[in-house]
Amino acid sequence: MASFGVRFGRALLMVRGSNGVSAAVNFYHNGLGMAVIRHTDNWAELTCPVGASTRTSQNEIDPINFHLSIQSCESEGCLAVGYSPFLNFDVDDMDSTVARCVQMGANLDGPIQYPAHGKVATLRAPDGQMIGLYEPTA
Incomplete structure (x- = not known):
């Protein structure tokens, strides 16, 4: 490449x-x-x-x-939800990260999912931005 x-x-x-x-x-x-x-x-x-x-x-x-x-x-125009990027973060502990973010005003967008390769969750941050979280399987 x-x-x-x-x-x-x-x-x-x-x-x-x-x-x-x-x-x-x-x-x-x-x-x-x-x-x-x-x-x-x-x-x-x-x-x-x-x-x-x-x-x-x-x-x-x-x-x-x-x-x-x-x-x-x-x-x-630049403040419309979905205008800025969807952010994705790898996390070490999905459960505590989701709990902390919800406590800070985020909303979980559907349940935490458990595919074979780890845990996946989507949050809407307090400012409206969509955030993806991924905890890989150890």
């Missing part, structure tokens, strides 16, 4: 005003445990490790991170 030097960099969520940014940061930080890198009234950036990692020249493991940017927006 050809490599074009392209890699996933971040997902962008559009939310209404500075209250929307603060609420989203609160949810993704306290509900999913993402680390806050920057947070202003109109912009925030959070990060968490992804499943893959690389080795540095000193043979140390350098984790690859997923970046989530949250931006304030007032336009109705």
Whole structure:
């Protein structure tokens, strides 16, 4: 397979005003445990490790991170539910993650499913974004 030097960099969520940014940061930080890198009234950036990692020249493991940017927006078009990406996260403990997110204001969209390869759940975050959760079978 050809490599074009392209890699996933971040997902962008559009939310209404500075209250929307603060609420989203609160949810993704306290509900999913993402680390806050920057947070202003109109912009925030959070990060968490992804499943893959690389080795540095000193043979140390350098984790690859997923970046989530949250931006304030007032336009109705970019705030429509389904406009921004559907986010998917791998989790270590589905049950506690779902419970924590629901406590933070998310809604479980159907039951947790148990396919042979793990557990799968879909949540609607308090800001209306759809989030997929996946816990692989150990």
